[in-house]
Amino acid sequence: MKLSLQTGAVIYPAYVFGATDMLDQLAPVEKDRDKTKQDTKNYSFATMMESLSRKLGGGLTLYYGQYFLPIPYNPQLSMVLGNPIYPVENTTEPNVCGEKITCKRIENPTTEQVEELMDRYTNALQCLFEQYKVEAGYPNDTLKVI
16 A cells, blocks of 8 residues: 555455355464364464464464365355545546556655555455455355455
8 A cells, every 4th residue: 555655556346255265274373263163173273384384483384275185175166346545636647658547646645645545445456355255255244255
């Protein structure tokens, strides 16, 4: 978002329905976990992966697909594209080559400006998801942006 504000790049919200069905995650860690309901081996593997991820300072997970290999399944994918989001509203202008539309640039955007643009993006993504989820075959799903 900061880069978009600095360059004047227009943002297009997009969502791909079915992308989460391409691979399975080995031993996902869930926030609301209950030790009594999970098997101990799977639970200890999940907590070990979580601990290692925290030590490395980044997310670490193992995925598998067909035949327990990193070969994705073949789900039906549907991509939806939303209306453009202009980083600085009502300031569109052609870029230096005169070809593409950009916005007014902000050399050093404030944290508030970056957060406001991120809020507009996540709201647009949420609306896009809600608008097309039934048509895409995911009527009971919800989108959590964290």
